[in-house]
Amino acid sequence: MSLQLKPLQPFAAEASGIDLRRPLTPEQVKEIEHAMDTHAVLVWRNQPLTQDEQIAFAKALGPLDLGLRKLKGGPHRFKYAELADISNVKVDGEVADREHAKIVGNVANQLWHSDSSFQKPRAKYSMLSAVTVPGFGGETEFADLRMAYDALPDWRKKQVEGLHALHYALHSRFLLGDTNYTEEQKNSIPPASWPLVQVDPRSGRRILFVGVHACQVEGMTLAEGRMLLLDLLEHATQREFVYQHHWQVGDLVMWDNTATVHRGRWFDFAERRELRRATTEEVPA
Ligand code: OGA
Numbered sequence: 609m610s611l612q613l614k615p616l617q618p619f620a621a622e623a624s625g626i627d628l629r630r631p632l633t634p635e636q637v638k639e640i641e642h643a644m645d646t647h648a649v650l651v652w653r654n655q656p657l658t659q660d661e662q663i664a665f666a667k668a669l670g671p672l673d674l675g676l677r678k679l680k681g682g683p684h685r686f687k688y689a690e691l692a693d694i695s696n697v698k699v700d701g702e703v704a705d706r707e708h709a710k711i712v713g714n715v716a717n718q719l720w721h722s723d724s725s726f727q728k729p730r731a732k733y734s735m736l737s738a739v740t741v742p743g744f745g746g747e748t749e750f751a752d753l754r755m756a757y758d759a760l761p762d763w764r765k766k767q768v769e770g771l772h773a774l775h776y777a778l779h780s781r782f783l784l785g786d787t788n789y790t791e792e793q794k795n796s797i798p799p800a801s802w803p804l805v806q807v808d809p810r811s812g813r814r815i816l817f818v819g820v821h822a823c824q825v826e827g828m829t830l831a832e833g834r835m836l837l838l839d840l841l842e843h844a845t846q847r848e849f850v851y852q853h854h855w856q857v858g859d860l861v862m863w864d865n866t867a868t869v870h871r872g873r874w875f876d877f878a879e880r881r882e883l884r885r886a887t888t889e890e891v892p893a
């Protein structure tokens with residue numbers, strides 16, 4: 609069977625017809641990439657993957673990204689450093705206390721962002737697999753940055769054309785008051801500069817590339833640049849550009865970080881929530 613797509617409002621799609629546990633054929637890779645060019649978020653239901661299967665699936669779609677594990681090594685629950693532990697669970701398998709260092713990462717994920725936009729190469733596809741979901745809340749939302757660009761008024765399109773923003777790994781942590789980093793850690797991932805307006809090389813669509821990692825607009829004062837970034841992010845994340853995903857165990861949701869931003873929604877940190885993420889790096893065209 610080949611890939612089936614059922615559009616979800618306003619831009620995502622539910623995908624089926626391919627067993628993600630099995631090696632992908634070159635044709636299936638092309639079908640998935642094509643669907644991602646169009647929808648930017650694909651939701652696969654009932655596809656619980658083992659760690660090995662998730663890594664194999666991600667590798668078929670590009671080189672793997674390590675994200676923030678470059679910065680903070682430390683003990684890890686998974687067999688692969690390339691699997692990000694998107695959970696409130698400690699290495700010993702117990703739910704972390706609210707004061708535990710891990711929880712701030714959970715909170716930071718509730719700010720609108722694009723994975724690894726603070727580095728070059730940045731993340732292309734993120735593939736998040738649901739292992740344990742809380743009884744209430746903990747949805748993930750996605751906003752389409754192509755729809756956001758298209759909806760900008762002409763004066764704004766002119767204003768942002770040619771501007772570049774600096775994206776810094778720890779900006780979201782600083783915003784949350786998590787400032788306990790050594791100078792070495794602060795400097796180990798220097799900010800990455802990205803154009804605010806980008807053209808997707810495959811679909812030809814324009815993208816308003818914003819998110820919480822963006823902390824400065826080059827050539828503008830800090831205050832004016834930050835205000836512009838806040839305004840643009842507010843514009844980009846209006847309800848009409850947002851798909852909200854309600855997790856079920858066994859879901860695999862994948863998204864294109866170059867065309868969307870995402871955030872987790874509130875859940876009670878006393879409840880267990882476990883997701884596992886594999887991420888590919890963008891390969892420049
Ligand atoms: C991520 C992320 C949000 C969530 O996995 O990259 O931001 O809802 N997750 O857990």
Ligand code: MN
Nearest residue numbers: 717721722723
């Ligand atoms: Mn993320």
